[in-house]
Amino acid sequence: MSVRAATMIRPLPTPEPDGAVFSFDRVSVRFGQSEVLHDVDLEVAGSGITAVLGSSGSGKSTLTRLCNRLLDATSGTVRLRGTDVRELDVLQLRHTVGMVFQRPTLFDGSVGDNLAATGVTDRDAHREVLGSVGLDADFLPRDSATLSGGEAQRACLARTLLMRPRVLVADEPTASLDEAAARTLEGLARRLADDGVPILWVTHDLAQVERIADRRVTLEAGRVVAVA
Amino acid sequence: MSGPVELLGVAASGLLVLVAVAVSWWVGLGLGRDLIEASLRALVQLALLGLILAAMIAPGQPLALSWLWVAVMVLFAGWTVHRRIPDVPRLWLLSMAAFAASAAVTLGVLFGAGVFPVEGRTVVPLAGLMIGNSMTATVLVTRRIMAEFKDKRLEIEARLALGQPSSQAAAPYLREALRTALIPQIETTKAVGIVFLPGMMVGLLLAGVTPVGAVQAQVVIMYLVLGSVAVTTSVIALGMRRILFTSAHQLHLPNDEAR
Numbered sequence: 001m002s003v004r005a006a007t008m009i010r011p012l013p014t015p016e017p018d019g020a021v022f023s024f025d026r027v028s029v030r031f032g033q034s035e036v037l038h039d040v041d042l043e044v045a046g047s048g049i050t051a052v053l054g055s056s057g058s059g060k061s062t063l064t065r066l067c068n069r070l071l072d073a074t075s076g077t078v079r080l081r082g083t084d085v086r087e088l089d090v091l092q093l094r095h096t097v098g099m100v101f102q103r104p105t106l107f108d109g110s111v112g113d114n115l116a117a118t119g120v121t122d123r124d125a126h127r128e129v130l131g132s133v134g135l136d137a138d139f140l141p142r143d144s145a146t147l148s149g150g151e152a153q154r155a156c157l158a159r160t161l162l163m164r165p166r167v168l169v170a171d172e173p174t175a176s177l178d179e180a181a182a183r184t185l186e187g188l189a190r191r192l193a194d195d196g197v198p199i200l201w202v203t204h205d206l207a208q209v210e211r212i213a214d215r216r217v218t219l220e221a222g223r224v225v226a227v228a
Numbered sequence: 229m230s231g232p233v234e235l236l237g238v239a240a241s242g243l244l245v246l247v248a249v250a251v252s253w254w255v256g257l258g259l260g261r262d263l264i265e266a267s268l269r270a271l272v273q274l275a276l277l278g279l280i281l282a283a284m285i286a287p288g289q290p291l292a293l294s295w296l297w298v299a300v301m302v303l304f305a306g307w308t309v310h311r312r313i314p315d316v317p318r319l320w321l322l323s324m325a326a327f328a329a330s331a332a333v334t335l336g337v338l339f340g341a342g343v344f345p346v347e348g349r350t351v352v353p354l355a356g357l358m359i360g361n362s363m364t365a366t367v368l369v370t371r372r373i374m375a376e377f378k379d380k381r382l383e384i385e386a387r388l389a390l391g392q393p394s395s396q397a398a399a400p401y402l403r404e405a406l407r408t409a410l411i412p413q414i415e416t417t418k419a420v421g422i423v424f425l426p427g428m429m430v431g432l433l434l435a436g437v438t439p440v441g442a443v444q445a446q447v448v449i450m451y452l453v454l455g456s457v458a459v460t461t462s463v464i465a466l467g468m469r470r471i472l473f474t475s476a477h478q479l480h481l482p483n484d485e486a487r
Binding site: 068069070071072086090091092094095098099101103105107108117118119156159160163 | 382383385386387388389390391392393400476477478479
């Protein structure tokens, strides 16, 4: 293969429900002297909810950040439906792989402003996506700083869903929420997965894994120790 | 006499340093030695500056010598910025580029419009004034950008995760840092003439320049400082974006391994 062909940006791969959505091939991540992920080999199923379980510092968050290239592996390859993520247009990749973070990260301004930050400015689409996460249209003009933790996390999910991602990566999205808000978010995730959006759901909560996960990956000190 | 103040007058003003030392001793600040050291150091530096300036602006000296000195000032200012904020990679180069851009714009306007003639006696002091103020603003804006980016790292990454390019994701936080850095300069400009008399204007008045002449020169200098600070900080902000993001639109903060 010529150098030019090797460095060319490839189009995004077409979804194959039966194949793996993400493949991690001997992936290691090092920050300075400390190795956070060691030789991770993992296939994330192309449907349903795959939970990544692990204690604090086990490398769960690092794993999620590799999926949309907020971070690159120090060695090894991460593939999205068989294509090395580094060969894809990174901005397009991030539209395809939606992400929800541990802490609700709404930007200054109204909920509507936050939804418009995706580039989608159609108000009807805003109303529709808010409805899909259980928030009504009255939230659109609300100052994002006035939302409760649960509302803010749902607004963050709405913002991500507005991009119509084909995969969702959620990094402990219920960690800062109360029980009721966490259950609401779990329900939304289940509905999304049933609608055909595969989800990689990171958590340290075993009971939550029992409730929502179709598959489970356990990480310990940066290594995959169990897949079930 | 070579100016409005005799040598004896300079020596007499040293009494004021002694007053400061006495106050320090009386209040128990323990800064007496520092005060004397700083005053002597400033005296030596200014004396050297005077000697160099005298040699440079002497009739018949090539103008290239003055520009060479400006280049040395840019180099030294860049190094000073790097020394004050050593953890930002390539900051020396970036700040030198910012000072050079600022010099090109501000001196270009002043000399291009014929406000001052292009001579050694104008090039060196104007460039010195511009670089000195820009250096302070550069340190301030760089620290502010680093603090803002560390504080808002999650928000910036949330924007990146939405598919925003780094230029768009960084814009609100760069803007905030720039505002913080420029506001003191704007406040100083607003207060001039009411709250304080600028040093240069006082110097001109003491040198026997008419108040109108002193004001005219001061206004030009004030605008030079304002313009140079604005240009420098903008270049720094643009450059910091390149330093803090990879080509794959990933945020890369130095000394921040929190993931």
